[in-house]
Amino acid sequence: MLSIASRIDRLPHTPMLWKILFLAGIGWLFDAMDQGMVSGVMAAIGKDWVLTTGQLGLLGSSGMAGMALGAALAGIAADKWGRRIVIMWTLIIYGVASFLSGFSVNYPMLLVLRFLTGLGLGGELPAASTLVSEFSPTKVRGRNVILLESFWAWGWIAAALVAYLLIPVYGWRMAFWVGAVPALFAAYFRRAVPESPRYLESVGKTEEADALVSIMEQQAGITHKLASVTSEGQKLVNNVQVSFMDLWSKKYRRSTIVLWVIWFGINFGYYGFVLWTPTLLVGKGFALVKSFEFTLIMCLAQLPGYFSAAYLVERIGRKLLLSVYFAGTAVAAWLFGHAGSTNEVLIFGCLLYFFSLGAWGCVYAYTPEVYPTVARASGSGWAAAFGRVGAFTAPFIVPVVYNYYGKQAGYTYVFIMLTAVFALVSLVVLLFGKETMGKSLEEISEGEKSPAVA
Incomplete structure (x- = not known):
């Protein structure tokens, strides 16, 4: 008889899986919408409240600090209490806080x-x-x-539309309200998302796991009985909790280092340009409304970036795809920083969004694959948390570089810095990353069990 993992791996794409992907993606869309609107809000609120570039940088970084703490805590919670409960409550927290942001009466409250x-x-x-x-x-x-990550593109496009159509007319507060209310509805609909069968099996709830997989098997026209898992060793694995220090043990160290470099680099580089693009374009002489229009056009390039990555990830593998898309992002960042005309801004900006969001998609695909089930959420959470340190520091460093060299030269030097970051990450993945394509999650982590049970 087959195990839960083996039964999942032999299934086609079932209706239940499509439902989970869609409901998880809707929440992802509104998360992206919030992040996308921050760039428009930063440009608009800077004029409304007469904020310095340092204050604007802190505004961008405050959200990133929350994301760092949220990723670390949620990863630990998801390994302890399950994935489902975490994705429900975190979306509620996000929606309520985003809605209240629209009522901020001063700068500290908004922070x-x-x-x-x-x-x-x-x-x-x-x-x-x-x-x-x-x-x-x-x-x-x-x-x-x-494909889950591609919902980020739709959220960012929606955010660009809000920034372009609503902020100039109704002000920045409207942006928070427009995004928050649908997000709370998405949290309500997520009640229909079931728990991960692999997680249920790892904590000894094999009957619940069997019931879920059986539904997917019935949808696919497959029937099979659950393998009996009663050995003492399996019981020990089911009760194991992986600590932060375990992630740095010999068994996990290489995966952890590579993931942390990837997450820090992509967060620093990505948020270094997306949060500041409208403001930087205004500094180059474009009107605020025009900069929103440019951002909207560039956001459309995210979709082919995601879909091309989704097509290639199961054909050329995670390692090569990550390395190529990070290298492409580095080249695009260099070209965007040296753009001298409207057409060059749009063309190179589209390339920057194409490669960077394709890389983001592959990062999310690769990250959960390198740890076993008992450490998957916490390992992914800590990598994301460290990445948010990069996202936190970028909004501070970008205005320092920008102001040091002046508006024209500063724009170029900001993107030279981001080029170097993306190029370094591409090299690290190429030299030290490991390929996970075509392997089951259990096969990837074979020999990487928690030190407590090794």
Whole structure:
């Protein structure tokens, strides 16, 4: 008889999996919408409240600090209490805090609410990607997680539309309200998302896991009985909890280092340009409304970036795809920083969004694959948390570089710095990353059990 994992891996793409992917993706969309609107809000609120670039940087970083803490705590919680409960409550926290942000009466109040918004957003993303990864058969696992991440593009496009159409007319507060209310509805509908069968099996709830997999098997026209798992060794694994220090043991160290470099680099580079693009374009002489229009056009390039990555991830593998897309992002960042005309801004900006969001999709696909089930959410959460340190520092460092060299030269030097970051990450993945394509989650982590049971 087959185990839960083996039964999942032999399934086709069932209706239950499509439902999970869609419901998880809707929450992802509103998370992205919030992050996308921050760039428009920063440009608009800077004029409304007459804020310095340093204050604007702190506004962007406050949300990132919340995301760092949220990712770490949610990862631990998801390994302890389950993936499902975490993705529900983190979306609620995000929606409520985002809605209240629209009522901020002063700068300190907005900072606190942006931190709480980030707390929910940062916790939701690694837990949701882990859930989708664990529900997916091996042959479509990477593609499914990238499709989940592609909802980020739709959220960012919606945010760009809000910034372009509503903020200039109704002000920045409207942006928070428009995004928050649908997010709370999405949290309500997520009650229909079941728990991960792999997680249920890992904590000894084999009957619940069997029931879920049986439903998917019935949808696929397959029947099979659950393998009996009663050995003493399996019971010990089921009761294991992986600590932060375990992630740095010999068995996990390489995976942890590579993931932390990837997450720090992509967060620093990505948030170094997306949060500041409208403001930097205004500094180059474009009107605020025009900068929103440019951002909207560039956001459309995210979709082919995601879909190309989803197509290639199961054909050329995670390692090569990550390395190529990070290298492409580095080249695009260099070109965007040296853009001298409107057409060049749009063309190179589209390339920057294409490669960077394709890389993001593959990062989310790759991250949950390198740890076993008992450490998957916490390992992913800590990697995401460290990555948010990069996202936290970028909004501070970008204005320092920008102001030091002046508006024209500073724009170029900001993107030279980001080019170096993306190029370094590409090299690290190429040299030290490990390939996970075509392997079951259990096969990838074979020989990497928790030190407590090794």
